[in-house]
Amino acid sequence: MTTSLLDTLGVTVPSTVPTHWYNLAADLPSPCPPALHPGTREPLTPPDLAPLFPMALIMQEVSTERWIEIPEPVREIYALWRPSPLIRARRLERALGTRARIYYKYEGVSPVGSHKPNTAVAQAYYNAAEGITKLTTETGAGQWGASLAMACALLGLTCEVWQVRASYDSKPYRRMQMETYGSICHPSPSDLTNAGRAMLEADPETTGSLGMAISEAVEAAATDPDAHYSLGSVLNHVLLHQSVIGQEALAQLDAIEESADVVFACAGGGSNLGGLSFPFLGRNLRDGATTRVVACEPAACPSLTQGEYRYDFGDVAGLTPLLKMHTLGKDFVPPPIHAGGLRYHGMAPMVSHAVELGLIDAIAVDQETAFAAGIEFARAEGIIPAPESTHAVAGAIAHARAATGPETIVIGLSGNGVLDLPAYHDFV
Amino acid sequence: MTTSLLDTLGVTVPSTVPTHWYNLAADLPSPCPPALHPGTREPLTPPDLAPLFPMALIMQEVSTERWIEIPEPVREIYALWRPSPLIRARRLERALGTRARIYYKYEGVSPVGSHKPNTAVAQAYYNAAEGITKLTTETGAGQWGASLAMACALLGLTCEVWQVRASYDSKPYRRMQMETYGSICHPSPSDLTNAGRAMLEADPETTGSLGMAISEAVEAAATDPDAHYSLGSVLNHVLLHQSVIGQEALAQLDAIEESADVVFACAGGGSNLGGLSFPFLGRNLRDGATTRVVACEPAACPSLTQGEYRYDFGDVAGLTPLLKMHTLGKDFVPPPIHAGGLRYHGMAPMVSHAVELGLIDAIAVDQETAFAAGIEFARAEGIIPAPESTHAVAGAIAHARAATGPETIVIGLSGNGVLDLPAYHDFV
Numbered sequence: 001m002t003t004s005l006l007d008t009l010g011v012t013v014p015s016t017v018p019t020h021w022y023n024l025a026a027d028l029p030s031p032c033p034p035a036l037h038p039g040t041r042e043p044l045t046p047p048d049l050a051p052l053f054p055m056a057l058i059m060q061e062v063s064t065e066r067w068i069e070i071p072e073p074v075r076e077i078y079a080l081w082r083p084s085p086l087i088r089a090r091r092l093e094r095a096l097g098t099r100a101r102i103y104y105k106y107e108g109v110s111p112v113g114s115h116k117p118n119t120a121v122a123q124a125y126y127n128a129a130e131g132i133t134k135l136t137t138e139t140g141a142g143q144w145g146a147s148l149a150m151a152c153a154l155l156g157l158t159c160e161v162w163q164v165r166a167s168y169d170s171k172p173y174r175r176m177q178m179e180t181y182g183s184i185c186h187p188s189p190s191d192l193t194n195a196g197r198a199m200l201e202a203d204p205e206t207t208g209s210l211g212m213a214i215s216e217a218v219e220a221a222a223t224d225p226d227a228h229y230s231l232g233s234v235l236n237h238v239l240l241h242q243s244v245i246g247q248e249a250l251a252q253l254d255a256i257e258e259s260a261d262v263v264f265a266c267a268g269g270g271s272n273l274g275g276l277s278f279p280f281l282g283r284n285l286r287d288g289a290t291t292r293v294v295a296c297e298p299a300a301c302p303s304l305t306q307g308e309y310r311y312d313f314g315d316v317a318g319l320t321p322l323l324k325m326h327t328l329g330k331d332f333v334p335p336p337i338h339a340g341g342l343r344y345h346g347m348a349p350m351v352s353h354a355v356e357l358g359l360i361d362a363i364a365v366d367q368e369t370a371f372a373a374g375i376e377f378a379r380a381e382g383i384i385p386a387p388e389s390t391h392a393v394a395g396a397i398a399h400a401r402a403a404t405g406p407e408t409i410v411i412g413l414s415g416n417g418v419l420d421l422p423a424y425h426d427f428v
Numbered sequence: 429m430t431t432s433l434l435d436t437l438g439v440t441v442p443s444t445v446p447t448h449w450y451n452l453a454a455d456l457p458s459p460c461p462p463a464l465h466p467g468t469r470e471p472l473t474p475p476d477l478a479p480l481f482p483m484a485l486i487m488q489e490v491s492t493e494r495w496i497e498i499p500e501p502v503r504e505i506y507a508l509w510r511p512s513p514l515i516r517a518r519r520l521e522r523a524l525g526t527r528a529r530i531y532y533k534y535e536g537v538s539p540v541g542s543h544k545p546n547t548a549v550a551q552a553y554y555n556a557a558e559g560i561t562k563l564t565t566e567t568g569a570g571q572w573g574a575s576l577a578m579a580c581a582l583l584g585l586t587c588e589v590w591q592v593r594a595s596y597d598s599k600p601y602r603r604m605q606m607e608t609y610g611s612i613c614h615p616s617p618s619d620l621t622n623a624g625r626a627m628l629e630a631d632p633e634t635t636g637s638l639g640m641a642i643s644e645a646v647e648a649a650a651t652d653p654d655a656h657y658s659l660g661s662v663l664n665h666v667l668l669h670q671s672v673i674g675q676e677a678l679a680q681l682d683a684i685e686e687s688a689d690v691v692f693a694c695a696g697g698g699s700n701l702g703g704l705s706f707p708f709l710g711r712n713l714r715d716g717a718t719t720r721v722v723a724c725e726p727a728a729c730p731s732l733t734q735g736e737y738r739y740d741f742g743d744v745a746g747l748t749p750l751l752k753m754h755t756l757g758k759d760f761v762p763p764p765i766h767a768g769g770l771r772y773h774g775m776a777p778m779v780s781h782a783v784e785l786g787l788i789d790a791i792a793v794d795q796e797t798a799f800a801a802g803i804e805f806a807r808a809e810g811i812i813p814a815p816e817s818t819h820a821v822a823g824a825i826a827h828a829r830a831a832t833g834p835e836t837i838v839i840g841l842s843g844n845g846v847l848d849l850p851a852y853h854d855f856v
Contacts, residue, residue, distance in 0.1 A: 080515060153810070173846075179856050379610055418601075419846065422600075
């Protein structure tokens with residue numbers, strides 16, 4: 001291997017999987033406001049979370065240590081697709097006629113095609129290590145459910161997923177993926193939980209929502225001593241696990257003596273944005289680097305650019321802890337945009353806090369602009385981005401078109417759009 | 429980077445894309461019988477092929493040079509997904525309780541999820557370099573059509589694909605992928621060609637076949653001075669381009685001081701099998717290595733294990749050159765198995781010749797066994813193999829279960845099954 005050859009060819013893959021996750025909490029100038037108990041409104045304590053999560057993840061949730069070691073079995077699985085490539089988008093640069101150098105960090109090489117397995121594998125590992133035999137979760141379009149299903153298959157756990165009925169009925173591929181991995185997938189609301197039965201009684205024709213599915217998955221875990229619950233975004237430990245993305249990107253840029261002027265990442269619950277950007281923010285805070293981070297959210301669900309920063313529930317029913325975050329209100333129902341992974345009323349508290357501190361900027365991108373950017377990217381680079389990722393691509397393309405100098409831009413390409421081709425088809 | 433760390437984690441990625449393709453013709457103990465003109469039955473000459481292919485590819489088709497340089501722009505695109513990973517299947521080994529060491533060479537990391545772009549990019553490049561502005565091709569399930577569509581988008585060509593109507597109607601995702609890349613996709617037979625109109629007149633309700641689609645794509649190219657035709661398997665130059673797979677696998681095994689005792693690869697038209705195995709055969713022939721190569725074909729379309737070795741046409745209509753190959757007869761209609769990429773009546777002449785010389789063994793795998801192996805692999809390794817690839821997985825699993833010593837097995841995992849999940853669903 002020579003770095004210069006790789007640079008010539010446009011791809012940088014230093015061949016190491018990070019040994020530690022990076023925790024932004026260690027470097028923040030002020031601490032992130034704590035989650036509150038939904039009953040007492042007092043700060044949550046670790047025992048409050050014990051019915052749902054293993055203690056290792058709870059301690060990560062509240063940790064302020066900068067580096068947390070990645071267990072060897074997790075690294076062994078990461079190595080299936082990590083380090084993910086950082087690719088110079090030379091053909092896109094030429095198509096745009098920009099002087100900017102554009103790189104993208106591509107998470108679509110994972111077996112399910114997105115960044116989600118980075119935390120699914122870690123969560124399954126810690127649960128298995130504490131003797132749990134089953135995980136429950138909710139999923140919307142299905143990327144998270146498929147990722148946890150894969151992780152559970154690899155680590156010997158069973159997995160039960162409640163999928164929003166609208167997606168369960170209309171997008172069967174992800175469900176088939178979960179079942180191929182040996183998981184069970186129910187449409188939500190279901191008649192398997194009290195919460196589900198109550199929702200069906202209230203509206204037998206409901207097509208479900210992520211908030212309803214969360215209630216069912218939480219109830220199923222809380223009432224089964226062998227089961228825990230697993231969440232794919234928002235929480236601190238999820239963002240911690242995703243930090244492998246940004247750490248690798250930094251190392252890959254260092255290897256070719258590049259430094260990022262600006263990083264664009266799509267933002268729904270915040271795990272992709274946090275995973276890519278927090279290691280960059282850490283370097284800004286510790287070493288005085290000046291990388292700008294831009295969160296790209298959908299105009300149809302603009303929590304960062306239009307929401308309030310206040311305590312709110314993570315779910316519709318109000319069963320979860322209260323989180324200090326940018327929120328459109330727990331009852332906000334986003335329109336059915338194609339980027340299902342970005343349809344969340346709130347935002348990860350750590351991301352929200354960083355935005356409040358002025359460490360992250362945010363923009364909203366409308367769906368038409370996002371898909372046009374996705375098609376331009378696909379025809380130049382060959383990879384069809386996930387609808388979620390097209391928001392970051394759109395932000396970066398607009399920035400690159402306006403760039404007057406040789407800036408360095410990094411795009412977080414959180415996944416591929418192979419199972420979202422009907423959305424592209426509608427647009428083409 | 430340290431090789432030992434990679435070996436610990438189970439993945440070997442020496443970071444170099446090969447600089448040359450490897451041509452088995454240079455090392456064969458006797459030459460491959462030539463293709464014959466369908467009219468004269470005399471050996472084809474390069475000018476006979478000029479209406480359909482650029483001269484660079486025609487010269488590769490008849491070349492006996494051992495190494496043919498890969499143009500820099502092709503290597504730059506290869507670098508999007510190459511070198512593809514060679515992964516130690518530790519969890520599968522444990523699940524099987526085998527003493528064998530199992531590795532898989534994973535081509536599903538390409539933007540379309542299979543090995544097909546390795547030749548699509550090369551073919552688009554040489555056509556563009558000779559001033560051609562459009563390529564035509566046929567496709568069945570759509571993997572090849574999507575690969576050529578991507579390659580044409582990246583190299584500035586337009587692409588027109590005739591897709592077998594049964595697949596066009598029932599499997600829309602690949603068509604959407606072609607259209608997202610900017611290609612045009614017609615159901616075949618169509619009313620756009622004389623061949624198509626004749627077929628529709630003979631049977632207005634026909635669901636089409638690969639042989640019919642070939643006739644349409646060839647006619648469209650032959651009647652347009654700016655267009656050429658492109659084929660995704662069978663021909664020598666296609667197998668040549670795929671040799672990057674086997675060359676990388678050899679280098680990756682060398683880097684961890686392993687040598688393969690046996691290589692399993694699925695075989696339809698022969699491009700995946702040839703691409704992975706020919707560099708191993710070259711080392712056997714030149715250096716006295718003893719790697720055994722096993723072609724794994726579907727029991728439903730068993731050209732190598734049940735076919736005759738004789739001259740036959742590549743298409744149904746008898747328009748193509750005559751090729752000396754293992755064939756079930758050009759009129760053989762394979763049953764509609766899920767591994768659409770293996771439903772071809774013949775076999776690449778170079779593969780057939782190698783089988784006749786005793787350099788390659790062949791086995792037939794039934795569909796049930798193949799899918800069971802695919803599911804076992806997915807639940808152990810996380811990657812859901814393409815239905816085609818499951819044939820190689822099944823061959824390797826049976827071999828590993830019977831292994832009594834520490835053998836080294838390499839599986840050619842030619843693609844992922846993300847767009848084939850309904851087939852898995854039927855099986856689960």
